[in-house]
Amino acid sequence: xxxxxxxxxxxxxxxxxxxxxxxxxxxxxxxxxxxxxxxxxxxxxxxxxxxxxxxxxxxxxxxxxxxxxxxxxxxxxxxxxxxxxxxxxxxxxxxxxxxxxxxxxxxxxxxxx
Amino acid sequence: xxxxxxxxxxxxxxxxxxxxxxxxxxxxxxxxxxxxxxxxxxxxxxxxxxxxxxxxxxxxxxxxxxxxxxxxxxxxxxxxxxxxxxxxxxxxxxxxxxxxxxxxxxxxxxxx
Numbered sequence: 001x002x003x004x005x006x007x008x009x010x011x012x013x014x015x016x017x018x019x020x021x022x023x024x025x026x027x028x029x030x031x032x033x034x035x036x037x038x039x040x041x042x043x044x045x046x047x048x049x050x051x052x053x054x055x056x057x058x059x060x061x062x063x064x065x066x067x068x069x070x071x072x073x074x075x076x077x078x079x080x081x082x083x084x085x086x087x088x089x090x091x092x093x094x095x096x097x098x099x100x101x102x103x104x105x106x107x108x109x110x111x112x113x
Numbered sequence: 114x115x116x117x118x119x120x121x122x123x124x125x126x127x128x129x130x131x132x133x134x135x136x137x138x139x140x141x142x143x144x145x146x147x148x149x150x151x152x153x154x155x156x157x158x159x160x161x162x163x164x165x166x167x168x169x170x171x172x173x174x175x176x177x178x179x180x181x182x183x184x185x186x187x188x189x190x191x192x193x194x195x196x197x198x199x200x201x202x203x204x205x206x207x208x209x210x211x212x213x214x215x216x217x218x219x220x221x222x223x224x225x
Contacts, residue, residue, distance in 0.1 A: 032211050043217035044157070044201070051211065090156055094211060101147055102203075102213060104156040 002027035006091050006105035014113055019064075019078040021108050023091030026072065031093040033074040034102060035066055038088040050074060051096075086112045115140045117204050119216035127224050132189040134200050134219050139183070142207030146178055146185045149201040151218065157201055161187060192223040 003026045013019060025031050035047040046059045048066035056066050063082060067075045074091060088109050092102040116139040126132045134148075145164050149157035163169045163176040163185065175188040185204075189196055199218040206212040 044215040046212065049211065100145055100205065101159055101162050103159060104149075107156045109154075 002093070002103065004091060004093055004103060004105040006089075006108055008108060009106065010109045010111075012111045012113060013081055015083055016080050019076070019081055019085070019110070021076040021089055021091075021110075023074040023076075023105055024072055025074075025093045028072075028093070028095070030071055030096040032096065033068065034092040034094075035074065035076050036090040036092065038090060040087070044090065048076070081112045083112050086110055115204070115206055115214045117202055117214050117216040119200075119202050119219045121217060122220040123222055124219055125222045125224055126192050128192060128194060130192050130223075132192045132196065132221055132223070134187040134189075134202075134221065136185045136187075136202030136204075136216055137183055138185070138202075138204045138214070140204060140207050140214070141183065143180075143204045144207070145205035146176070147203040147205075147213065148174075148176060148187045149203060149215075150196075151199045151201060153198070189221075192221075194223045194225050197222045 005024050032051050034049045036044045038044050048058055050056050050068045053068050064078050088107050090107045091105040094102045118137045148161040150160050151157040161174050161176040163178045166178050166180055169176045173190045177186045199220045201218045202216040203213040
């Protein structure tokens with residue numbers, strides 16, 4: 001079976017500090033990978049998605065970036081956090097090639113102070 | 114701009130009743146539709162998907178799809194307090210099948 005991990009679970013960071021969130025998937029090869037952000041009481045905003053190693057598509061211009069250094073590893077980064085970066089960050093995966101249903105990790109709750 | 118609209122609620126139903134959650138979408142070419150349940154503070158969990166017009170049943174859940182009306186719904190029969198959560202509708206983008214557009218969710222409360 002497939003499992004998706006995210007860490008850390010919670011994070012409190014000051015404005016201007018860097019960020020690195022990690023997501024890994026087990027039990028499947030070459031998954032499509034996604035980063036979403038969910039602000040309090042809001043829907044899911046797609047930030048980045050990747051169909052393979054080194055292939056990243058950005059959906060929203062912002063101070064965040066993503067990388068996929070290994071097949072089942074997806075990293076979300078920022079050089080300098082803004083207050084508006086606070087939110088619930090969710091990593092998800094879907095089956096290689098076909099897309100379809102997405103499965104979410106447990107999420108990282110980020111508070112920028 | 115692809116849009117998925119849901120009534121934000123909150124929707125309250127008594128225990129044992131049928132809860133009806135609705136969703137409309139703008140992407141006429143969409144072929145796949147999903148319902149997720151999200152408990153407070155947790156990540157979304159896939160509960161149903163539907164690809165064809167009509168009804169699809171899974172236990173107490175029934176998804177209904179009408180592509181002509183661009184409408185998808187979720188019925189929860191014999192609602193339980195444990196069903197209290199936010200329900201997210203998601204629609205696969207016709208231009209990029211690997212992407213989903215999510216509605217903002219309907220908050221459901223089942224009253225004991």
